[in-house]
Amino acid sequence: MTSATRQPGTPSAALRPRLIATDLDGTLLRDDKSVSPRTVAALAAAEEAGIEVFFVTGRPARWMDVVSEHVHGHGLAICGNGAAVVDLHGGPGAHRFVEVRELARENALDAVELLRGSAPGTVFAVEQTYGFHQEPSYPKLHMEIPDNLLPAEELLAPDGPDADQPVLKILAYHPELDPDAFLTLARLAIGRRANVTRSSPSALLEISGPGVSKASTLALCCAERGISHEEVVAFGDMPNDLEMLTWAGRSYAMGNAHPDVLAAASGRTVANNEDGVAIVIEELLA
Numbered sequence: 292m293t294s295a296t297r298q299p300g301t302p303s304a305a306l307r308p309r310l311i312a313t314d315l316d317g318t319l320l321r322d323d324k325s326v327s328p329r330t331v332a333a334l335a336a337a338e339e340a341g342i343e344v345f346f347v348t349g350r351p352a353r354w355m356d357v358v359s360e361h362v363h364g365h366g367l368a369i370c371g372n373g374a375a376v377v378d379l380h381g382g383p384g385a386h387r388f389v390e391v392r393e394l395a396r397e398n399a400l401d402a403v404e405l406l407r408g409s410a411p412g413t414v415f416a417v418e419q420t421y422g423f424h425q426e427p428s429y430p431k432l433h434m435e436i437p438d439n440l441l442p443a444e445e446l447l448a449p450d451g452p453d454a455d456q457p458v459l460k461i462l463a464y465h466p467e468l469d470p471d472a473f474l475t476l477a478r479l480a481i482g483r484r485a486n487v488t489r490s491s492p493s494a495l496l497e498i499s500g501p502g503v504s505k506a507s508t509l510a511l512c513c514a515e516r517g518i519s520h521e522e523v524v525a526f527g528d529m530p531n532d533l534e535m536l537t538w539a540g541r542s543y544a545m546g547n548a549h550p551d552v553l554a555a556a557s558g559r560t561v562a563n564n565e566d567g568v569a570i571v572i573e574e575l576l577a
Contacts, residue, residue: 308342308575309522312369312509312535313568315348315358316490317528318545321564324357333569336576345369345512347505349490349497349531351418351459352377352386371418372488372531373508374459374499388420392508393457394500396447398484402498403443406463409480410473415443416462422453429464432495463496470494474530488531497531506534524575526560526568528552543571 313319321327334344346358346368352375355368366380367389376390399417406413416425416437424439424446439452443461446452465473473494477487486499513523525532525539528548536542536556544556545567553559560567 306521306540308524308541309518310343310345310513310516311337311524311526311572312345312347312505312539313526314505314528314532314535315346315350317547317563318526318532319346319563319568320357326358327566327569329566330569333566333572333576337572340576342575343516343518345509347373347509347525347535351423352379352388352420355379355386367512369505369508369512371459372486372490372497372499373504373506375420376508376512390508390511391420391457391459392500392503394460394485394498394503396449396458398500399447399458399461399498400444401484402461402463402481402487403447405480405484406477410465410468410476412467413463413465415446415464417443417446418459418462419453419456420459422456424452425462429462430466432462432464432491432493460497460499463498465494468494488533490529490531504534505532506538509535510538524571526571527556528563543567 319330337344348370349372350370352370366378368377368379370377374392375388378387378389381387403415414426414429416429422438423435425437426443427440470489470493474489474496477496481487483501485501486503487496489496520538521540523539525535525542527536528545530549530551532552533555541558542556543558543560544552545560546562560571
């Protein structure tokens with residue numbers, strides 16, 4: 292496996308990029324979840340210039356309709372914070388999972404137990420390849436009807452709902468804790484049993500398999516193509532983008548980004564509502 296840890300001191304700025312990796316919400320998409328005409332044109336120009344564009348998002352595959360019209364060439368996207376590589380060519384509802392990096396049910400159950408003990412009041416949802424399940428007390432945070440309403444322990448049981456489907460990640464929500472404090476607490480409690488991150492402004496955590504992140508899956512995709520990290524330009528705005536931004540040869544934090552992202556990226560662009568990704572792509576192609 293290609294390392295998802297960037298080596299310092301690489302003269303990546305001198306290399307012509309071969310791949311652009313961009314987050315969606317808060318980054319490529321405007322706040323109304325649209326892709327601006329300027330951004331559409333910039334993505335098309337990059338592909339025409341021979342630079343692959345990868346959408347790298349925490350979204351599940353079924354939520355990728357927002358960019359389904361802008362799929363070029365390979366048609367692949369990294370979804371679920373690296374838990375799945377998906378071929379979007381079939382369009383909404385007809386996507387194909389090219390690779391799945393699942394969260395083992397025993398690890399997920401451990402995470403649930405540890406968070407219930409360290410952060411009482413936490414409620415959970417379970418994201419699978421083709422299903423979404425949640426606890427009865429989990430709030431309506433997502434614009435969809437869950438397939439099942441059951442305690443997380445039952446959802447994750449070996450004979451639970453859709454037991455034949457891999458678990459991509461579990462979601463943990465706390466109604467009172469500060470989002471960053473909840474993230475720190477969860478990482479300490481769960482340790483190496485799973486990878487914990489967040490992309491929501493609320494106290495909503497996303498828990499994936501050990502070592503699964505946007506960066507590690509992007510590194511695998513790049514290795515398959517003979518692309519080094521120095522030849523990658525990445526964009527993001529939230530903590531779930533941090534590993535990807537520090538791995539890529541060049542990285543840009545959006546003007547609306549989380550403070551940790553602003554500190555970690557090698558560059559900065561304007562906010563998502565001001566077409567920050569498109570502006571950088573135009574400069575790269577100039």
